[in-house]
Amino acid sequence: MTDARILRTRAALHKAITELATQKPVGEITVSELAESAGINRVTFYKHYTTPxxxxxxxxxxxxxxxxxxxxxxxxxxxxxxxxxxxxxxxxxxxxxxxxxxxxxxxxxxxxxxxxxxxxxxxxxxxxxxxxxxxxxxxxxxxxxxxxxxxxxxxxxxxxxxxxxxxxxxxxxxxxxxxxxxxxxxxxx
Known part of the structure; x- marks a missing residue:
């Protein structure tokens, strides 16, 4: 079973990246911008993904x-x-x-x-x-x-x-x- 914190973080990242990608191409989205939008830090982002x-x-x-x-x-x-x-x-x-x-x-x-x-x-x-x-x-x-x-x-x-x-x-x-x-x-x- 996956830890609830991991699921919440992934859900926040998914919500944030889809919102940002609705505004501009994914190649223009920075890790810092995505992490901030998801309410996490960059280190936490990199525990889940390597790029936006x-x-x-x-x-x-x-x-x-x-x-x-x-x-x-x-x-x-x-x-x-x-x-x-x-x-x-x-x-x-x-x-x-x-x-x-x-x-x-x-x-x-x-x-x-x-x-x-x-x-x-x-x-x-x-x-x-x-x-x-x-x-x-x-x-x-x-x-x-x-x-x-x-x-x-x-x-x-x-x-x-x-x-x-x-x-x-x-x-x-x-x-x-x-x-x-x-x-x-x-x-x-």
Whole structure:
């Protein structure tokens, strides 16, 4: 069990970094500024993270895991697409932060975090799909998952930066971009 003080400190850091990253790119946030905003000292910060970017990636990843885990799976769509759909709530709630992050030409923390998160979701889905019919083609699942996740991250980037927050528009395009075998209706073996 994790110490309550550690949990409180992490929560304060997550709150502070997401608030600061809503105002400016994470590369412009100093450790001193973040520590002060979280109500801790620099030494305590370094017990948890090495950079503000690492703290931001952890905060957003934690929120995405929570959003996707809490949402009831939709039976009509695959878990990868479902997780993207539920993650849009998170993205909408943090629209300003993601807009700043996706516009940042120097720091790629947020897009990399999102891509890694979606890669994990895709790997889990593809591993389960491999046991069902129709079969997943004989592809390296790690490569396929990373490819799908990076593409989805790129699509999310366009969706955020264009300012068209229509889920309908996003999900009209997504099935057209995914491989046919990915969306094939699953049948038990």
């Amino acid at each position: 970017a690492e703290a931001l990636a952890d905060a957003l990843h934690t929120e995405l895991v929570k959003v996707c885990d809490e949402a009831a799976p939709a039976t009509e769509i695959d878990p990868f697409t479902h997780c993207i759909y539920t993650a849009l709530d998170h993205l909408e709630a943090r629209k300003q932060l993601y807009t700043i992050a996706f516009n940042d030409q120097v720091d790629g923390t947020v897009p990399m975090m999102l891509s890694r998160f979606l890669t994990g979701v895709a790997e889990t889905y593809l591993t389960k799909r491999r046991k069902r019919k129709p079969a997943v083609p004989d592809v390296d699942l790690d490569v396929a998952a990373a490819f799908l996740a990076t593409g989805a991250t790129g699509a999310i980037r366009v969706w955020i930066l264009e300012g068209d927050m229509s889920r309908e528009r996003f999900f009209e395009n997504l099935p057209l971009l995914l491989p046919a075998w990915f969306l094939a209706e699953e049948q038990s073996s």
